[in-house]
Amino acid sequence: MIGIDLQNRKPIYEQIVECFETLIVSGVLEPDSQMPSVRALAMELSINPNTIQKAYAALEQEGYIYPVKGRGNFVSGNEGLKQKKQDSVFVSLRELVAKGKELKIPCNAFVERATIFYQEGEEQKV
């Protein structure tokens, strides 16, 4: 369920955070369902428990999960987080469009590509 890329420049703990953020916001992980334990996930991913702990601490700080002492971490149900996460995508889109504009990429090229990319994954279902 969780995949990390050791080649990626992004720190491992950050990859884990973003991965869970998406899983939670998209509804794959339901509210109040239990997160993998720190030690178990560390074993599964073959990384240090401290790295998982760092990721979970960040997720808790941002409101994605909540801890229960002695029992574990659980998914927090918060509809506002979805909007927040979606907004961050649009912020990235704004920067990307500005960059493309500097490179003289025409507006319709963005529209066309975005549409194509969006439909890409669905062809495999056929």
Next chain:
Amino acid sequence: MIGIDLQNRKPIYEQIVECFETLIVSGVLEPDSQMPSVRALAMELSINPNTIQKAYAALEQEGYIYPVKGRGNFVSGNEGLKQKKQDSVFVSLRELVAKGKELKIPCNAFVERATIFYQEGEEQKV
């Protein structure tokens, strides 16, 4: 002409590289025009000459500039670089669209936002 953000997580030398890449590919810096000297640019940006040198080495390695011993670095005219740089924008767009799709952002939301963002800078001209 060159602005760097010390708060940014991206290394300074990398910011400089990307900045010049855009300036060169977009034609603001014309082929065979002289780049700022390593020492002069370091003074202007209040950073270490070694950092500029690192950026210039990367730009040379990627074919954006060429050095002339004792004279300086000059902009390299290469039309292929523009395509390469534009392609990198589309690669980023693909990743962003995939991320948005996971977050249940509808396809037309991307199209609408992209169009709006593209036109944003132009209103100031009125």
Next chain:
DNA sequence: TAAGTGTACTATGAGTCTTAGTACACTTAG
């Protein structure tokens, strides 16, 4: 000749990421 240019090299400090190991309080199943 002197000033300006690129280039190369070593050294160092700061910061981040990750791992390693330990410890303690809590909850739950037995």
Next chain:
DNA sequence: CTAAGTGTACTAAGACTCATAGTACACTTA
């Protein structure tokens, strides 16, 4: 109650990157 599993906190160390500092040398040009 006990043992296992849970989160959490802490220190320590190694590896790596980034940026700075300082020096040196060959080249070109006014």
